[in-house]
Amino acid sequence: MKSIMDFIKEEQRSYDEFPFTAIDALIFAEATYFQWEYILQNIWTSEWPYKTSDSLFLSDMPDTRDMPVFGQYTADTPKNTKMIDAMRANPRFGNVSISHFCARTDEHEQIQFAAMCFHLTDNLCYIAFRGTDGTWIGWKEDFQLSYRYPVSAQKEASRYISYLERELAPETHFFIGGHSKGGNLAIYSATGSTDAFKSRIRKIYSFDGPGFSFRLHDTDEYQKIAERVEHLVPQSSLVGMLLYSAPGTRFISNRNLWLVQHSPFTWDIDDDDFIYVSNLDHNAQARIAVIHSWLDDLSYEDRESFTEMLYKIGTSSGATNIFQPKVSWTKKMSYIIEATKAIDSKARSRIVETLRLLVLMSFQQRRL
16 A cells, blocks of 8 residues: 555656646645745735735755754644655656745634645646644634634635635636645635636545535535535544535545544555545444534534633643643643633533543444
């Protein structure tokens, strides 16, 4: 079995010689997790339009050894830095120009957003949205997807697409995609785009991206792009099966435990495509059923209260980066225990029971 790292090292043909694939889309989606603001201008501004963009060929970016904080909010910094260094050295990726980097993270506005353009050829661009990074506000916004529509990042994604429609040449065509929440943003922004922009979209990729709090795929605007949407998830997916997703999800072979499968580095590929399986595995189906049953018992107000509670617990831990915490676990646990004292007994019991079931299922899967 091969991985995306094998594809990066081995596939060196240009996009004219070997067209853009779903594997390419996942690789570039993973690349959005880096802190590109250290080497590219962040065009975000509260005013309209955004600031003027600069650009950079991937092969011209500095060595990651000279930028120790470049990957600080990625889920697996060592693997991600190896990935980006391999991309720089491969002409298929190194000759891609990056532009229109736009990022906004703000606790007051409750937003964690980033997007960028990868110019594959003169008139072909991949718009990639960043998923959830290591910030607490990013994780809070994920939970908000279950009761708020649109969330702040979705609004910003639509604004970004509107900007690109005016900014880039009219003959430019687009792929749009993202991993995790980035996949949700890709579908949301494409659905809400103008008919003129929709006609320029070739494919929309959501890689293990969660769905929506209502059936977006039943709307007329979604139906205009439905045949171009690819929702791809690992065979034990959790994140990508949450909430309402469009029919037609495809499942990718993965030999890792369920939470680990969210990482694109674990997805099995053949030479030029993913390796697919027929269905979500039965343990994953049971986990999703438990979570959806729990959500169905909660009103939107209850979901919001639960999210605020989790956010309070998380920020009370003293860690500012979920993936690279600097506070000792002993100290973090003391913060968490103190924060949970304020939770009412009903909410606490609900959390404990849900976690108990998920842990039990995990142990059962380990024995298989």
